[in-house]
Amino acid sequence: MAEHTDIQEYQRFKLAFQAGAEQVIVHKKELNDINVFPVSDGDTGNNLAALMQTIKEAIDGQFPSTLSLFERLADASLVGARGNSGNILAQYFNGLYDNLCQTSEHTFIDKFVSSTKLAVDDAYHAVGQPVEGTILTVIRSWGDALAAQSATLQIEERLTKALVIAKNALENTTGQLKILQKNQVVDSGAKGFYLFIEGFTLGFTNQAIPVAIAEENSEIDQVVHRNRLITEIPTQRYCIEVLLEHVAETSEAIQTSLKGLGESTIVSVNRGKARIHVHANDPSEIVDKLRTFGQPIQQKIDDMLLQYHVSQTPKAKIALVTDSIADIPADYVLSEQIHVLPMTILMGEASYLDRLTIRNQQFFDLQQKLSERGSSAQPGLSQIDSLFRFLEGHYEAVIVVTVSQKMSGTFDSIKRIAETILPAERLAVIDSKQNSAAQGLLIMRVNQWIHDGLGLKEIADKAKQWTQHVAILVSVDDIEPMISSGRVPEKAGRLAQKLHLKPLVTIADGAGKLVNFSFGLTGNEKKMLKKIMKLHQKKQLLSYGIVYASQPDRAEKWQHDLKQKLGMAPTFVLPISTAVALSAGDGSVAIAYEFDKGDGRI
Helix, strand or coil, rough: CCCCHHHHHHHHHHHHHHHHHHHHHHHHHHHCCCCCCCCCCCHHHHHHHHHHHHHHHCCCCCCCCCCHHHHHHHHHHHCCHHHHEEEHHHHHCCCCCHHHHHHCCCHHHHHHHHHHHHHHHHHHCCCCCCCCHHHHHHHHHHHHHHCCCCCCCCHHHHHHHHHHHHHHHHHHHHCCHHHHHHHCCCHHHHHHHHHHHHHHHHHHHHCCCCCCCCHHHHHHHHHHHHHCCCCCCCCCCEEEEEEECCCCCCCCHHHHHHCCCCCCEEEECCCCCCEEEEEEECCHHHHHHCCCCCCCEEEEEHHHHHHHHHHHCCCCEEEEEECCCCCCCCCHHHHCCCCCCCCEEEEEEEEEEEEECCCCEHHHHHHHCCCCCEEEECCCCCHHHHHHHHHHHCCCEEEEECCCCCCCHHHHHHHHHHHHHHHHHHEEECCCCHHHHHHHHHHHHHHHHHHCCCCCCHHHHHHHHHHHEEEEEEEEECCCCHHCCCCCCHHHHHHHHCCCEEEEEEEECCCEEEEEEECCHHHHHHHHHHHHHHHHHHEEEEEEEEEEEEECCHHHHHHHHHHHHHHCCCCCEECCHHHHHHHHCCCCCCEEEEECCCCCCC
């Protein structure tokens, strides 16, 4: 098909897309407020607004034709899609472009009208189990209405009439799903699409776009309103979104591979890329399956169950946030409503989310298979932004405890983004000066202070002081990963290697430090035990935790021996985060401890 170059037509479509996107963005809070299906996580507005912002930025430049404008829209929507409705809309936009390339109508306007109906099938096929009363219903109503009108009518009149029919379809969604009927609201995703086509129609027809009136209620007031909604607990814990590249299979093939692993599955495939959305309990299982179809280059995981409990039965007025380097039991994270930002794990050109889409053994297996070292990066900036926008509306204040600032840029990134969302009196960002299990023990102590009812400033002050009351000792079999990752000084590390010494590794002033060299693992484990026993004898040991990288037997022995000698069980025994495992190395074991007074350090 030859590309169309009508400048006036091109400008009208571009303005229409921009107006449609802006209409969704300005109504973001309203869409969040009525979001009850498929889960009541209050983020449909955020997700659709993020998609629309991606689209606005993508089409901001100049394009050689109207068709290339639609192509850019399709590409941007596949990359920027988030949430159920965002992924369905992305597939609709991609179907719109594909059909524009294939239809045989004479004018571009006729091709556009025909494609709005033909692309409905693309949207429905992207969904594993299509449900009426959702965004799909309004998309179908609009596409059918445009195509059903006489071709003798001007496009402006056809768009206006189709908008009326789409509005009726939107209003009818209330009676199509029980959860919508109970709450007497329309479907949030469906309304998001209606707002888009409303702005699109007004922009295309050069009409004034209504100015959204700013809501007077505070974010906290809006949460109170949301909590009055009748909601249902999610049947799956995580909302998982993955972007693949180098994809050759169809959306149907990918959907088939995911059957039985989750629900709310949406798969969009176009031009070698695939965007997958699914609700499931095991993100790593989903990504393992998807890796057979292409290379994961982008992932987003939302803990829907945690969001549900925070919205319905909040445990505290102060939110506690950390990163995935902190070792904390998963059941504790959920029950205590702690928010964890996953570090990014990079293997070749693929990326994964620490603790969610990749675990220690998977990482070591991949590293061996690819014959290359992995690396870690701080949490994605969009993930940080998304989390803090959620927290802003659900808590009075937020305290963040991060991995040591000297070890990662996580502290700086979170602080920078959080300060643009929350005022200073509602935010405290603390450098733990630790990592791993020591960071985890500090977080559990901070959580106790939150539940004791202390204020934000008092907790922040105590947390900064308590960083001196936690420490960690790491026994590593091979120090090379720590040297290569920069976690310990290279000169000291190379010397230890040359002399065949097995050092203990601790953290001093926020950075890794080699201490107490021994010939063999047995020697440095004895020194670890001696340190713990010394604190115990002085009655200074408050708690301890054991973490390991792919050697649970070694950790179990430590647990048995320490429990017997100390008369107290560890607070937790856990595999370390993959972000730490890649620098600590396969087979490493660490003991973190919390002490009351004196010098608990080596």
